[in-house]
Amino acid sequence: MSGELWVLFAGCALVTFVIKAAGPVALGGRDLPPRLNGVIALMAPALLAALVVTQALADGERLHVGADTAGVAARCSWRSASRSS
Amino acid sequence: MPYALAGGVLALSFGVLAREAGFSALGAMVMSAIVFAGSAQFAAISIIAAGGGVGAAIGAAALMNSRFLPMGIALAPSLPGSAMSRAAQGQTVVDASWALANQGDGRFDRFHLFGASAVQYVTWLSGTAIGAFGGDALGDPRDLGLDAIFPAFFLALLLGELRDGRARGVALAGALIALALVPITPPGVPVLAASAATLVGLKRRHARQAGQRA
Numbered sequence: 701m702s703g704e705l706w707v708l709f710a711g712c713a714l715v716t717f718v719i720k721a722a723g724p725v726a727l728g729g730r731d732l733p734p735r736l737n738g739v740i741a742l743m744a745p746a747l748l749a750a751l752v753v754t755q756a757l758a759d760g761e762r763l764h765v766g767a768d769t770a771g772v773a774a775r776c777s778w779r780s781a782s783r784s785s
Numbered sequence: 786m787p788y789a790l791a792g793g794v795l796a797l798s799f800g801v802l803a804r805e806a807g808f809s810a811l812g813a814m815v816m817s818a819i820v821f822a823g824s825a826q827f828a829a830i831s832i833i834a835a836g837g838g839v840g841a842a843i844g845a846a847a848l849m850n851s852r853f854l855p856m857g858i859a860l861a862p863s864l865p866g867s868a869m870s871r872a873a874q875g876q877t878v879v880d881a882s883w884a885l886a887n888q889g890d891g892r893f894d895r896f897h898l899f900g901a902s903a904v905q906y907v908t909w910l911s912g913t914a915i916g917a918f919g920g921d922a923l924g925d926p927r928d929l930g931l932d933a934i935f936p937a938f939f940l941a942l943l944l945g946e947l948r949d950g951r952a953r954g955v956a957l958a959g960a961l962i963a964l965a966l967v968p969i970t971p972p973g974v975p976v977l978a979a980s981a982a983t984l985v986g987l988k989r990r991h992a993r994q995a996g997q998r999a
Contacts, residue, residue: 704839705807705808705812705833705839706812707839708816708829708833708839708842708843709812709815709816709819709820710819711839711840711842711843711846712816712820712822712825712826712829712842712843712846713819713820715843715846715847715850716820716821716822716825716846716847716850716853717872717876719847719850719851719853719854719857720850720853720857720875720876720878721857721871721872721875721876722854722857722858722875723854723855723856723857723858723859723860723861723875724857724860724861724864724871724872724874724875725868725871725872725875726858726861727858727861727862728860728861728862728864728865728866728868728871728875729864729865729866729867729868729871731862732861732862735986735987736987737862737891738986738987739983739984739986739987740858740859740861740862740891740983740986741889741890741891741986742951742952742955742982742983742985742986743855743856743858743859743891743980743983744859744884744887744889744942744943744946745943745946745947745952745953745955745956745959746855746955746956746958746959746979746980746982746983747852747855747856747859747959747976747979747980748884748939748940748942748943748946748956749943749955749956749957749959749960749963749979750852750959750960750962750963750975750976750979750980751852751880751935751936751939751976752936752939752940752943752960753960753963753964754963754964754967754975754976755935755936755939756936757964757967758964758967758972758975763964763967763968
């Protein structure tokens, strides 16, 4: 195993640490302006929707239909069926 | 906790692929232990396996993890303590635990977050170990299609978020932004960019105040 790979591990760990720490350090521990809270309350629907479509339909930089697309479609139809009953 | 088991299977897959990319079994485990971000780890090793440089691999991992920036911003008001303490608490975010800890209206249950992440950390590490040490006998576990659990799981949580027309509109906009960017941006950017849809939340207050004045 080359030293380069340990640089890779350290680099990935460092960028992950910084990205995950940024929001809580910059904005945590104090009251935020109400308008910013309005934005924060919408993060979950926006990010969850993006995660669903990218994980179900994207493979790298391509869009494709696969087993995971079928899983989401099944979930949607199950949900709408249970709502209508 | 099906998502944690599915995470373990993905980790197993990571262990196998890391060995194929020329990592030692110990190396794969160290990466899972200190990075603990599945999609970033896959992005980084796929670049190494394709003969890319370490800088490019770290860059890909950073882009893949960029969605933790808006997730961390959303989480910030729910994390008390000093800046150091908040930085440490912020490290526990992974997609599934962030989504589970979300209580709606921008509040998060941090202990739910820590607990869900702790379970996933265990399955992520054990999955990596099994894949890295016993991978040759296993083939690629992704062939089983278990990774389909994740979009279905996020969809179930998303459906609970669609309380009003505004949330539904933002979800739709986020999905469309992400889909539009998939073919033209590196992986990771579409989800980050989808967070721009939340900026409509800045506008809402104006509309409501205007309504109250009227």
